[in-house]
Amino acid sequence: MKTLTKIIAGTFAAAAILTAAPSCTDLTEHVYSSLSPENLSGTEDETMDMLGNLYVQLRFMYWAWEGYFDINEESSDLIMTPYRTYGGWGAQYINLHQNDPYAGIPHLWQEWDYCYNGIMKANQLLETQSIIDNKEAYAEVRAIRALYYFVLFDLWRNIPLEISYEATLTPGYLPEQVAPEHVWDFLSSEVEACIDDMPTTKLYGRMNKYAACMLAAKTFLMHDSWLRGFEKDASQNLVVSEYANANRNWDSEFFVTNAQNENKWYKKAYEYAKIVVDEGGYTLAENYLDNSRCNLNTDKEAIFVLPLDGAKAAHNYLVNKCFVGRGGQAFGYSGTPWNGSCAVPQFIHSYDPDDTRLTDTWAIGQQYYYDDGFPIYEEEQKRTDDGADMLTSAMIGAEPKHKEHNHAAGNYPLVYTVEVHSINNPGAYDFEGARFKKQEIVPGNRGTYGDDVCFYRLSDAYFIMAETVLRAGGIDGKTDADAAGWVTLVRQRAFKDNPAKAVRTAAQLRGDSVYDYGVRECSTSTSANPYDDFKYDASGNLLTSSFTEYTKDNSATIELGGLLDDLAWEFVGEHHRRQDLQRFMLSDGRNVYNGKTWFCRKNKMAVGDWHNNVFPIYTEFVQSNVKIKQNYGFSDESATEQPAG
Numbered sequence: 001m002k003t004l005t006k007i008i009a010g011t012f013a014a015a016a017i018l019t020a021a022p023s024c025t026d027l028t029e030h031v032y033s034s035l036s037p038e039n040l041s042g043t044e045d046e047t048m049d050m051l052g053n054l055y056v057q058l059r060f061m062y063w064a065w066e067g068y069f070d071i072n073e074e075s076s077d078l079i080m081t082p083y084r085t086y087g088g089w090g091a092q093y094i095n096l097h098q099n100d101p102y103a104g105i106p107h108l109w110q111e112w113d114y115c116y117n118g119i120m121k122a123n124q125l126l127e128t129q130s131i132i133d134n135k136e137a138y139a140e141v142r143a144i145r146a147l148y149y150f151v152l153f154d155l156w157r158n159i160p161l162e163i164s165y166e167a168t169l170t171p172g173y174l175p176e177q178v179a180p181e182h183v184w185d186f187l188s189s190e191v192e193a194c195i196d197d198m199p200t201t202k203l204y205g206r207m208n209k210y211a212a213c214m215l216a217a218k219t220f221l222m223h224d225s226w227l228r229g230f231e232k233d234a235s236q237n238l239v240v241s242e243y244a245n246a247n248r249n250w251d252s253e254f255f256v257t258n259a260q261n262e263n264k265w266y267k268k269a270y271e272y273a274k275i276v277v278d279e280g281g282y283t284l285a286e287n288y289l290d291n292s293r294c295n296l297n298t299d300k301e302a303i304f305v306l307p308l309d310g311a312k313a314a315h316n317y318l319v320n321k322c323f324v325g326r327g328g329q330a331f332g333y334s335g336t337p338w339n340g341s342c343a344v345p346q347f348i349h350s351y352d353p354d355d356t357r358l359t360d361t362w363a364i365g366q367q368y369y370y371d372d373g374f375p376i377y378e379e380e381q382k383r384t385d386d387g388a389d390m391l392t393s394a395m396i397g398a399e400p401k402h403k404e405h406n407h408a409a410g411n412y413p414l415v416y417t418v419e420v421h422s423i424n425n426p427g428a429y430d431f432e433g434a435r436f437k438k439q440e441i442v443p444g445n446r447g448t449y450g451d452d453v454c455f456y457r458l459s460d461a462y463f464i465m466a467e468t469v470l471r472a473g474g475i476d477g478k479t480d481a482d483a484a485g486w487v488t489l490v491r492q493r494a495f496k497d498n499p500a501k502a503v504r505t506a507a508q509l510r511g512d513s514v515y516d517y518g519v520r521e522c523s524t525s526t527s528a529n530p531y532d533d534f535k536y537d538a539s540g541n542l543l544t545s546s547f548t549e550y551t552k553d554n555s556a557t558i559e560l561g562g563l564l565d566d567l568a569w570e571f572v573g574e575h576h577r578r579q580d581l582q583r584f585m586l587s588d589g590r591n592v593y594n595g596k597t598w599f600c601r602k603n604k605m606a607v608g609d610w611h612n613n614v615f616p617i618y619t620e621f622v623q624s625n626v627k628i629k630q631n632y633g634f635s636d637e638s639a640t641e642q643p644a645g
Contacts, residue, residue, distance in 0.1 A: 047137050050125055054144045055205065056313075057118035059306055061151065062453060062575070063315040066092070066107040067114075068151060069575050071615075075099060076577035077515070077598040078347045078568055079436065081321075081340045082420060083427035093340075094424050098601045099593070101615050103634055108618040111155060115148045116162075122148070123165035139197035143212045146191040150219060153183050153226065154579065157614050158631055161186055176627035184227065191216045202281070204297045204305060210280040211304035213272040214456040217464050220269035225583045225591065228610055263472035270475045273464040276303065282458040288493055289360050291459075294440045296452040303456040310442070310450030319447035322435045323363075326414055330363065332370035332443025342433020344599050347572075348418045350515045350565060354498045357569055362434040367414040370443060376414040419534060419542055423600040425523035438573055459570055462486040463563075470509060470560060480506035487566055494569075504566065513561035515568075517553035517596045522546065553597045556586035564592070582613050609633075 062068045073079045074096040081093035092105040101108075122145035125131045131138055152159045160175035161183050162168060168175075191212060198209040207215075276282065285291055285301040296305045308316055319328055323337035343362055351358040367376045420432040439448045466483035469475050484506045495502035522533050535543040544550045558564055564584045567576065581593035588595065594605035594612055605612055611633030622630050 047130065047134060050128070050131065051137065051140060051144075051206070054118055054121055054125070054141065055306070057114050057121065058144070058147070059308065059313065059315055061111060061114040061118065061148075062306055062455075063308070063317070066105075066110055068111060069573075071096070071107050071111065071155065072575045072578040073573060074341070075101075076581055076593075077344055077517075077596070077601075078572050078577050079341055080344055080423065080433075080599065082342070082423040082433070084339055085427045085429055097423065097599075099603055099612055101634075103616040103619040103622070103630065105615075105618075108615055109620065111151065112618060112621060115152050116160075118148045119145055119162060120165060120168065123163060123168075127165050135197050136199055139194040139212075140199075140207055142190055142194040143198060143207045143215065146187055146194070146212075147207070147215055149183065149187050149190075150215060153180070153187060154222070155615050156617060156631065157183075157226070158617075158629070159183060160628075174625050174627050176625075177629065180227065184223075188216075188219055188223075191219055200279075205307040207304055210276045210282070211456055213275045213280075214303055214461065217269045217272035217276070217461070220265045220272070221464055221468065222579060222583065223265040225579075225613070228591075228613075263468075263475070266468040266472045267475055270465055270468040270472075273461040273468070274476075276458070276461040277465065280458075284458055284490065284493065286493065288357055289438065289440070291454050291457055292438045292440055292451075294442050294448075294451045296454055299454070299457075301458045302454045303458065303461075304454075306453040306455055308450045308452055310446040314446075314449035316439065316448040316451040316453070318436060318439050318451075319441050319449075322437075324414065324416075324430050324435075326376055327363070327367060327416075327435065328441070328447065329369055329376060330367040330414075331437070331441035333441055333447045334444065335447055339430055342416075342420065342428075342435055343418075345418050345420055345433070345520070346516050346518075346598055347568065348434050350513075351569065352495075352501060354501055355494050355569060356496070357494045361436065361438040361572060363437045364416050364418060364434045367416065420599070421522035421534065421546075423521075425521070425600075436573055454574070459490045462490055463567060463570070466509070467560070467563060470506070470563065480510075484509055487563070490570060491566070504562070509562040509566070510560055511562045512557040513565050515561075515565060515598075517598050519549055519551040519553075519597050519600065519602055520547050521549040521600050523548055523600075551597065556588040556590070556595060558592055558596075559585050559587065 074081060074093055080097045095101050122141050125141050131141060157180045158177045161178045162175055195209055195212045198212050200209045282303060283300045285299060290299055291301055296302045308314060319333055320337045322341045324339040325336050328335055328337050368374060369376055415431055416435055417432050418434055420428045422428060439451050441448055466486045469478045469483040470480060484504050487504045488502055491502040534546045537543055564580060567580050582591050584592045586592060586595045589607045597604060614631055616631055616634035622628050
């Protein structure tokens, strides 16, 4: 069976009636390819062309500007994009960070659009005889479609469920939302149904049995957090609404405690992750960064990869999104990055200093030219071919200080600071914030454009097994000790020089997070240079008096907070974090996503208010289709029923 070595634009298109680009309100438009399914012979090459177009949509969904990566990472407590005082960014990133999205954020149309385009293409293929006759191809298409629905359900819950291509061809057809429990039923059953018919061989760029198992494990792992929050009355009876089916036995099927259902959903997640670990033939990569190389065709840990190519399928923009203009030259990148995303400082402080994932993931401190190791300064003319003769003696070897980051002064070194004084009041200076570098930055003009994306990897399976065993109090004879052992196994490569620190105990995983949650904001500076407000003690530690608003968030502990920390250190920048924050609960009954504050994120949802677990539906989708209702709690449209999550 062929693999999709590098996915480029496919040749097979389907109707896209569920989508609408900004400023487009006609949801009945149909787009067809030059190939008709009836005329296809069913050769392997034709099948690969058809399947390839489904994967193309995944590439756009994930890495398109304002795609799935942005939504899940920028809305969390690890990565943010502040307004830059010398070059601003879109306010949508600040809204995401502050958990205050609005229905006009471009992210919202893009994910909906790409996912439903992929679903419609999948539906068309599933009604194509050559695909129907190919058992493996048929199962693969179903699995890809399920992955698209996973993303849609994760982001919105209240979505149209379209599983027939022919039905959408009816003139005047408009999709309509269905109750979230129906989408859950379809998603969970669909991904399970296709697993046994999928190939077991490793397929670069394609889903196989074990990728489908990972999707199933993720689906069941998210059940409780996804279906938390349907509105109930004072007697705990489900409030009948257009989003809820009152005929379902909700208390036994969905709103059940661990004791009531014997952790059935966690057990399912565990079982599918275990299949991957026991049967898949995958092994942990020797080095952490092996999972972030440009080409992951030979990565032994990768289970499902989205292949990209710098020439034919370029779409990974991280080097541009993260680095200051001259910062790419520290990696041999000759382009001009846009200076945006950086780490939330509190997250950087959470790392153990011996954890090599810190330096593997983040660029911090003085930056140096890739070719000769010479320090990078703000202006090119500060560096000459033969060395430092254009630098003043005071600059050479000088320890960079925060206050030197002043454009008016010039001649300042390129130093990424951990601390960031503000997200938008007035914003961050150019060099504030550690920069994400985990994705391999290829020297030359390519940067990260052609970097593959590891969607699922073996470490993820180990962590799912650990989490489910901890939550269930044991599964299949496995105990807390086994869970701690799996986490330790993954951590070992990050502590090769200090193996003792790799060891995690069950008590540590069950303990509270070490993340120093709370607001850190220098929003009312009166200094000409706000960096002058940053004050340090004799050891170089930032004093809390530096912030005009400083609030430690110790109001509630995080259940399994230690495990949540380990998930952050291992998977930062891999589209996990928003889901993790919603899955982990606080002692006061909220989840971390709604209940904790960090950096400049101040809003905290009340206990029982889950509406911000989902996003608003893009304004034009609501306005252009009378059957689409805005999600509860978002004010741009009429929304009276509280959805799941």
